Amino acid sequence: QSALTQPASVSGSPGQSITISCTGTSSDVGGYKYVSWYQQHPGKAPKLMIYDVSNWPAGASNRFSGSKSGNTASLTISGLQAEDEADYYCSSYTSSSTLVFGTGTKVSVL
Amino acid sequence: EVPLLESGGDLVQPGGSLRLSCTASGFTFSNYAMTWVRQAPGKGLEWVSAINTTGDSTYYADSVKGRFTISRDNSKNTLYLQMNSLRAEDTAIYYCARGLKSSNYWGQGTQVTVSS
Numbered sequence: 001q002s003a004l005t006q007p008a009s010v011s012g013s014p015g016q017s018i019t020i021s022c023t024g025t026s027s028d029v030g031g032y033k034y035v036s037w038y039q040q041h042p043g044k045a046p047k048l049m050i051y052d053v054s055n056w057p058a059g060a061s062n063r064f065s066g067s068k069s070g071n072t073a074s075l076t077i078s079g080l081q082a083e084d085e086a087d088y089y090c091s092s093y094t095s096s097s098t099l100v101f102g103t104g105t106k107v108s109v110l
Numbered sequence: 111e112v113p114l115l116e117s118g119g120d121l122v123q124p125g126g127s128l129r130l131s132c133t134a135s136g137f138t139f140s141n142y143a144m145t146w147v148r149q150a151p152g153k154g155l156e157w158v159s160a161i162n163t164t165g166d167s168t169y170y171a172d173s174v175k176g177r178f179t180i181s182r183d184n185s186k187n188t189l190y191l192q193m194n195s196l197r198a199e200d201t202a203i204y205y206c207a208r209g210l211k212s213s214n215y216w217g218q219g220t221q222v223t224v225s226s
Contacts, residue, residue: 001172003154036212038155045205045219046147046155051212058214089155093211098169099145104154 004029004090004102011108012080020105022073022090028100030071034093037066037075041086049088050075077107085109113137114206119220126196126224132189132206132217140184143210146191148202149219156202159191160210174200196224 005023012018022029022037029035035053038046048057050066053073063078073092077084090102118130132144146158159180160169168180179192189206201224207213 034211040155045216046213047216048212048214051214057212087154091155091157091212098171099157099160099211101147101155101157 001094001096001098001100004092004100006088006090006102006105008103009106009108011110012077013110014080014082016080017076017078018080018107020075020077020088020090020107022075022092022102024071024073024092024100026071027095028092029068029073029090031095032093033068035066035068035073036091037064038089038091039084039086040089046089080109082109113215114208114217116204116206116217116220119204119222121223121225122196123226124197124224127192127194128196128222130191130193130204130206130220130222132191134187134189134208137208137215139182139187142208144180144182144189145207145210145213146180146189147205147207147213147216148200148222149205150199150202153202158204161189162210193222196222198224200224 037050040046049064053068054066088105113136145160161180177195181190203219205219206217208215
């Protein structure tokens, strides 16, 4: 159950687009369509932004989009805004019927 | 109305036990699998355990297997996490969340501190 690999930090200017990667194995990311992305602001509970690789939950912004290729999933934030500054985590269902989270990425808005 | 409310977090000595509760409201609790996730101070999210709708299937991270037990009481709309043989590395905020493969409802978390 090793954590999925994410870059430690990603930054961008307001209005730009950024992409966060999430790399796993064929036993998790590559084997299932159950990749999710969460946003977490300091001191707050995580908030679901994307589920099942590329679907938006009710209330989520469509500036956030998800995709997957092989063992790597990606989250793209378009039209970056100051409020997007937060930590982001991917998660994936695994072949052991468990869930595994990514290492987390700190997004900074310059 | 807060859909998920955790309780039971406390300061406990190494080797001790604690039971966390998560009370659900505003949705049909018995229709959803439930999950516990924790976050150590300054660290990332770690999936801990999950349980199906009826409680007869349970899942655990290797780090807690054999020490933690997840359960639910659908008549009380409540999810539990019994934590035994606690270690310093179990110190974290513990969140309950609705769902198994993804969670769109999370509680506010309860703090568990394991220290002598």
